Amino acid sequence: MSRYWSAVVHGLTPYVPGEQPKLANLVKLNTNENPYGPSPKVIEAVRAEAADTLRLYPDPNSDRLRAGIAAYHGVTPEQVFVGNGSDEVLAHAFMALLKHERAILFPDITYSFYPVYCGLYEIGHRAVPLTESFEIRVDDYLTPNGGIIFPNPNAPTGRLLALGEIERLLAGNPDSVVVIDEAYIDFGGDSAVGLVARYPQLLVTRTLSKSHALAGLRVGYAIGQPHLVEALNRVKDSFNSYPLDRFAQAGALASIEDRAYFESICAKVVRTRTRLVEEMEALGFEVLPSGANFIFARHPAQDGAALAAALRDRSIIVRHFRNPARIAPFLRVTVGTDAQCDALVAALKALC
Numbered sequence: 001m002s003r004y005w006s007a008v009v010h011g012l013t014p015y016v017p018g019e020q021p022k023l024a025n026l027v028k029l030n031t032n033e034n035p036y037g038p039s040p041k042v043i044e045a046v047r048a049e050a051a052d053t054l055r056l057y058p059d060p061n062s063d064r065l066r067a068g069i070a071a072y073h074g075v076t077p078e079q080v081f082v083g084n085g086s087d088e089v090l091a092h093a094f095m096a097l098l099k100h101e102r103a104i105l106f107p108d109i110t111y112s113f114y115p116v117y118c119g120l121y122e123i124g125h126r127a128v129p130l131t132e133s134f135e136i137r138v139d140d141y142l143t144p145n146g147g148i149i150f151p152n153p154n155a156p157t158g159r160l161l162a163l164g165e166i167e168r169l170l171a172g173n174p175d176s177v178v179v180i181d182e183a184y185i186d187f188g189g190d191s192a193v194g195l196v197a198r199y200p201q202l203l204v205t206r207t208l209s210k211s212h213a214l215a216g217l218r219v220g221y222a223i224g225q226p227h228l229v230e231a232l233n234r235v236k237d238s239f240n241s242y243p244l245d246r247f248a249q250a251g252a253l254a255s256i257e258d259r260a261y262f263e264s265i266c267a268k269v270v271r272t273r274t275r276l277v278e279e280m281e282a283l284g285f286e287v288l289p290s291g292a293n294f295i296f297a298r299h300p301a302q303d304g305a306a307l308a309a310a311l312r313d314r315s316i317i318v319r320h321f322r323n324p325a326r327i328a329p330f331l332r333v334t335v336g337t338d339a340q341c342d343a344l345v346a347a348l349k350a351l352c
């Protein structure tokens with residue numbers, strides 16, 4: 001606290017990112033990073049940017065990258081907005097498209113950055129409880145609102161909402177923006193991008209941090225009709241005209257274009273996820289069905305916080321959320337390599 005702070009800063013409750021410990025030899029399963037490296041073509045493209053041209057500003061509109069993303073999704077470049085990680089894209093979406101008279105809606109258990117943006121931009125919100133089995137019930141969102149946002153699959157539960165349900169939500173909610181945060185959709189879900197042409201209020205956000213193994217590059221994007229993208233650009237150009245540096249633009253494009261590589265690492269993660277779920281269930285864990293690169297699991301006889309701490313003593317880091325109380329028994333475990341998951345299962349065998 002300082003008397004030099006603005007009133008806004010005094011009132012903020014910032015997001016707390018998962019820990020990035022500086023220790024070596026950790027089994028790091030806490031922040032949903034990809035255990036495999038990015039495509040070799042990404043490394044090549046990023047290296048090529050380490051050149052004299054760094055004295056020049058990057059393309060403020062990331063035209064080549066947006067064209068590559070558009071081609072990948074079968075949309076036009078005017079339907080693509082890129083940002084410094086999808087967190088930045090989401091921040092702009094809150095400011096540009098979700099700040100209205102009425103409160104916005106999102107699940108009570110969801111990505112904990114959403115309420116932080118609401119605090120920063122002074123956006124009213126109402127948390128809609130998930131069902132007993134941690135599912136999003138679309139009917140609960142068919143009520144007047146200033147906007148709707150949730151991840152699909154949801155985080156930190158991993159539960160996937162069927163595309164038909166998302167379409168039902170859009171059909172029943174024509175008057176406000178619906179943001180579907182597809183940070184984890186590449187691990188087995190059906191994307192809502194195909195609905196963008198028919199629903200002018202739909203914005204789909206994506207990140208290269210998880211499925212493309214590029215959390216360190218900071219690239220995310222949104223797809224929506226041009227009028228929504230224009231709103232995001234108006235905020236972007238009132239904040240930072242160069243959110244993606246030369247490395248990020250070149251590396252992200254190379255990754256999007258190396259489809260075979262990225263699909264192969266996603267398939268590996270999904271295979272390991274199936275194995276991990278089976279092995280944890282064999283240890284007595286209840287594991288929610290996951291469409292993501294993490295699983296959300298609880299053991300009926302173990303305290304979540306204590307279990308996370310005991311794993312930590314064995315150099316295995318998973319994520320535990322104290323709040324809300326309903327999820328305190330759970331651990332969120334990133335799907336790592338087979339060897340990392342073996343280490344986790346061996347430690348849990350000793351503990352449970």
Ligand SMILES: *Cc1c(COP(=O)(O)O)cnc(C)c1O
Nearest residue numbers: 085086087111151183207209220
């Ligand atoms: C990881 C994550 C993001 C942020 O991704 P970045 O592109 O790394 O900023 C957004 N939404 C959800 C639900 C996430 O889990």
